Amino acid sequence: MKFQDLPLLRSLLDAVEQEGYEQPTPIQEKAIPPVLEGRDVLGCAQTGTGKTAAFALPILHLLTSNPPRSGRSGLVRTLVLTPTRELAAQVGASFDAYGRHTQTRTAIIFGGVGQVPQVRALRGGAEVLVATPGRLLDLINQKHVSLSAIEIFVLDEADRMLDMGFIHDIRKVVALLPKNRQSLFFSATMPDDIRSLADTILRENPVFVAVTPPAATVDLIEQQLCFVEKQEKIGLLVHFLQQPSANRSLVFTRTKHGADKVVQKLRKAGIFGQAIHGNKSQGARTRALDGFKGGITPVLVATDIAARGIDVEEISHVINFDLPNEPETYIHRIGRTGRAGTQGIAIAFCATDERPYLRDIEKLIKTHIPRLDEYPHRSTVPAPEPTDLRSSRPRQPLVQTKPGGNRRRSSGGQGRRRPR
Ligand code: AMP
Numbered sequence: 001m002k003f004q005d006l007p008l009l010r011s012l013l014d015a016v017e018q019e020g021y022e023q024p025t026p027i028q029e030k031a032i033p034p035v036l037e038g039r040d041v042l043g044c045a046q047t048g049t050g051k052t053a054a055f056a057l058p059i060l061h062l063l064t065s066n067p068p069r070s071g072r073s074g075l076v077r078t079l080v081l082t083p084t085r086e087l088a089a090q091v092g093a094s095f096d097a098y099g100r101h102t103q104t105r106t107a108i109i110f111g112g113v114g115q116v117p118q119v120r121a122l123r124g125g126a127e128v129l130v131a132t133p134g135r136l137l138d139l140i141n142q143k144h145v146s147l148s149a150i151e152i153f154v155l156d157e158a159d160r161m162l163d164m165g166f167i168h169d170i171r172k173v174v175a176l177l178p179k180n181r182q183s184l185f186f187s188a189t190m191p192d193d194i195r196s197l198a199d200t201i202l203r204e205n206p207v208f209v210a211v212t213p214p215a216a217t218v219d220l221i222e223q224q225l226c227f228v229e230k231q232e233k234i235g236l237l238v239h240f241l242q243q244p245s246a247n248r249s250l251v252f253t254r255t256k257h258g259a260d261k262v263v264q265k266l267r268k269a270g271i272f273g274q275a276i277h278g279n280k281s282q283g284a285r286t287r288a289l290d291g292f293k294g295g296i297t298p299v300l301v302a303t304d305i306a307a308r309g310i311d312v313e314e315i316s317h318v319i320n321f322d323l324p325n326e327p328e329t330y331i332h333r334i335g336r337t338g339r340a341g342t343q344g345i346a347i348a349f350c351a352t353d354e355r356p357y358l359r360d361i362e363k364l365i366k367t368h369i370p371r372l373d374e375y376p377h378r379s380t381v382p383a384p385e386p387t388d389l390r391s392s393r394p395r396q397p398l399v400q401t402k403p404g405g406n407r408r409r410s411s412g413g414q415g416r417r418r419p420r
Contacts, residue, residue, distance in 0.1 A: 006032050009061050011101035016057070019097060025050030030209040031184075032058050038182055040202040044210035046188035046308060047087075047157070052094045055080075055154050055184050060099045063127055068149065074125040075149035076107075081133055081173060083160040085110035085282060091156065092130040104128060109145075111135040112282060119144045133161070133169035140176065147176045155201060158187035159194050163278035163305040167197070174201055188308065189326070221334050224347045225358070225369040232377035233321060233349050234262065238269045239376050240319060240347060241299060248292065249317040250310070251301045252333050254324065259301045262321060266299060273299030277306040304329055310336065320348040323357040327364040347372075352381050359387045 002023055003016050024032065027045045034041055035058035045051040059078050068077055082088045092108035099106070107126035109118040111134050122129070122144060129136075129145070139145045153174075155161070161170060185198045185206070198206075228236050241249055253259045256277040263275045274288040274297050285306065291297035293312050302310070304324065315337045324330055330348075337344025348369060350358050362368055368386045 001029050006057075007036060008032070008057055009064060009102075011064070012057055012060055012098060015098045015100050016053070018100075021053075025054070025211075027051050027209060027211045028054045028057070030211070031055065031207075034207040034209075035059065035182075035184060036061060038062075040182060040206035041184045042198050042202060042206045042208045043184065043186040044188070044190050044208075045186060049211050051156075051186055052091055053098060055156075055186070056091070056095050056098050059128070059152055059154070060095065060102055060104055062152065063104050064102045068127075069151050070149040072149065076122070076126060076129045076145065076147070077149055078128045078152040078154070079136075079147060079150050079173075079177070080128070080130045080154040080156060081136070081161070081170065082130060082156045083132065083164050083166065085112060085132055087157065088130045088132055095128050095130065099128075106130060109135050109139060111138075115139065115144075133166045133173060137169055137172060147173070148178065150177050150181055152182045152184070153177055153201075154184045154186070156186050158185060158197060159189045159191070160278070160305050160308070162193060162197070163303070165278065170197070171200075188305075221337055222345045223334065223369045224345065224372045226347065226349055226372050226375050227379040227381070227383050228349050228351065228375075228377050229379050229381070230351045230353075232379070233351070234265045234269075236349060236375065236377040237262070237319060237321060238266065238271065240317065241266070241271050245345075246317045247298060248295070248312070248315050249299050249319060250307065250312075250315050250333075250336055251299060251319045251321050252307065252324070253301060253303060254322040256303055258322065259303055262301045266301075271299060272297060273301050275301045276310075277303040280306075304332070307333075307336070312336075315344060318344065318346045320346070323348060323350055323354040323361065325357055327357070327360040330361045331365065352379065355384055358384075362387050363389055 003013055003021065006024065027043065027049045031041055031043055031054040035055060043051060043054070063077055068075065080091055082091055088108050088110045092106050095106040105124060105126045106128040107118065107121040108130045110132040115135070119139065136145065140147065155170070183202050185202055187194050226236060237251065240246060251262060251273070253262055256279050259275040259277050263273045266273045274291060276285050276288045280288070288297065288300060289310060292300045318334050318337045320330065320333060324333065334346035337346055366389055371383065
């Protein structure tokens with residue numbers, strides 16, 4: 001499909017061409033037509049899939065083609081809520097870029113900086129407002145913003161919003177929106193709590209659109225598996241992190257509390273690491289990430305949602321300290337190493353109670369993760385037989401792993417893989 005096949009205004013197609021986009025991404029192909037028809041959309045897509053243009057282009061089309069429903073110009077007609085100021089700035093910049101040949105103006109508001117320039121931008125008659133929840137509620141309370149003329153509401157990265165504790169703020173904002181509106185709800189994952197939130201925001205029968213993330217290039221990633229019990233995981237982690245090759249390691253835990261605990265225990269062992277998760281302030285997250293990118297912090301301990309925005313090249317090790325309970329997450333995690341053609345190692349720790357997760361992961365990737373043979377703190381519980389890889393749940397394979405395609409590099413001298 002070409003952009004020209006989508007019924008978008010010429011001015012928007014020109015802007016897209018100037019951006020250098022040749023064809024719509026899958027989420028754009030799927031979401032743009034229903035948004036143009038005025039339907040509510042429940043979108044399962046993560047950053048990097050082109051989801052911003054998937055909602056910004058049809059919204060700009062609708063705002064430009066239709067006069068304000070309120071009959072009054074100068075009021076905000078579209079509200080986009082985002083979890084972080086970086087995302088707000090990015091989404092705002094996208095509306096500006098795609099709308100450069102239209103009259104639509106965008107204002108961006110987020111916390112942590114002075115509100116005066118933001119209020120001034122609002123007074124300039126912005127029709128699109130991109131905001132983080134806290135600052136938006138502040139400005140509403142101060143009567144600088146009214147949501148009474150909103151025609152389209154977008155909730156972006158809903159799962160990250162919940163992870164960062166914004167649920168009450170979201171509910172307060174939604175309560176202030178006109179009932180008669182179009183709503184677009186985007187989230188990278190769709191667990192039950194996100195679906196229930198979506199049910200309270202969207203009208204009945206929204207259009208569901210989903211895209212799978214780009215397949216990870218797992219060929220370049222050496223995967224290893226260690227059976228280790230919970231209380232021994234720190235000792236094993238220290239063992240791997242002490243190897244000279246582990247110069248930039250990303251460690252995944254299932255919970256925020258777990259991430260903090262790992263960082264504390266590593267410090268006791270003389271290894272400097274920092275945690276990154278939804279309970280950390282924006283400043284703390286930025287500092288941790290900058291330290292990791294700059295090579296000052298050799299270890300970053302992250303939860304999945306917080307790690308999503310991390311785009312750091314040359315991560316030497318991805319360590320699954322806890323196995324994820326959603327098997328697709330394993331692929332997202334290990335895809336963070338082996339980028340830009342560099343080789344990386346992905347090590348997974350599996351405690352006895354995590355063996356069902358391992359089974360699901362191996363069924364999804366359709367391969368057995370090579371078991372390391374010798375390593376300290378090895379579980380004394382006998383290792384399970386490799387699982388039958390025929391999946392009982394039909395799932396779409398996200399990656400093709402070559403049988404035996406993971407054996408390019410040794411684990412740094414300590415481990416030897418058992419022949420399979
Ligand atoms: P997003 O998922 O919205 O954060 O977009 C990810 C990146 O893809 C951004 O840098 C966009 O500029 C870019 N992008 C969005 N749509 C397209 C497209 N159709 N073709 C090429 N690049 C795109």
